Amino acid sequence: MSLIQPFRALRPRPDEAARVAAVPYDVVNTDEARILATDNPLSFLRVSRAELELPPDSENCRHSWHLYGLRLNLDKLDMTRAQFIEELRQKNICASVHFIPIPLHLYYRTLKLRGVCRNTLMEYPRLVSLPLHAGLTDQDVQRVIEAVKSTLARHARSHRTAINQEIADAAMQTRA
Numbered sequence: 001m002s003l004i005q006p007f008r009a010l011r012p013r014p015d016e017a018a019r020v021a022a023v024p025y026d027v028v029n030t031d032e033a034r035i036l037a038t039d040n041p042l043s044f045l046r047v048s049r050a051e052l053e054l055p056p057d058s059e060n061c062r063h064s065w066h067l068y069g070l071r072l073n074l075d076k077l078d079m080t081r082a083q084f085i086e087e088l089r090q091k092n093i094c095a096s097v098h099f100i101p102i103p104l105h106l107y108y109r110t111l112k113l114r115g116v117c118r119n120t121l122m123e124y125p126r127l128v129s130l131p132l133h134a135g136l137t138d139q140d141v142q143r144v145i146e147a148v149k150s151t152l153a154r155h156a157r158s159h160r161t162a163i164n165q166e167i168a169d170a171a172m173q174t175r176a
Contacts, residue, residue, distance in 0.1 A: 010116065012107065016042060020107055025049050042107040068132035069098050070148070074125065079155045081125055091147045098127035 012020040022044040037043040101120045
């Protein structure tokens with residue numbers, strides 16, 4: 001027997017409903033969706049057709065469409081996701097935020113919703129996209145892996161705790 005239960009839906013305010021509403025994702029192609037969402041940051045097409053946030057294809061550039069998602073164990077690091085991304089950037093590795101949860105998109109922030117997408121919002125600060133895709137050489141992939149490993153090792157809380165303990169022990173010996 002099936003159990004059907006009501007759930008809380010997200011509904012736009014009546015005065016903004018037309019700006020949020022979007023055609024189904026599969027009835028327009030990317031170019032048509034891009035036109036429909038132009039100058040409308042509230043359009044749900046920006047969620048259902050996430051590729052609209054990417055630059056349009058051109059003959060002068062290539063995109064990967066493939067990223068490797070990494071979940072940071074922030075409780076074991078002495079750095080934030082932003083600091084992790086910045087440190088990789090300094091090593092010429094272009095990591096980025098993996099996704100932005102719906103409640104953090106412009107329109108939904110104005111609703112001041114509580115308790116929506118709790119798990120997503122909890123995981124969001126931990127997720128990073130790494131530029132690992134089929135177009136990279138084995139050497140490129142190894143460089144990304146080594147940069148991630150060395151950054152995580154340098155910022156591991158246990159590593160920091162051990163260093164801090166050594167400093168504290170040395171300070172105590174100096175006093176004695």
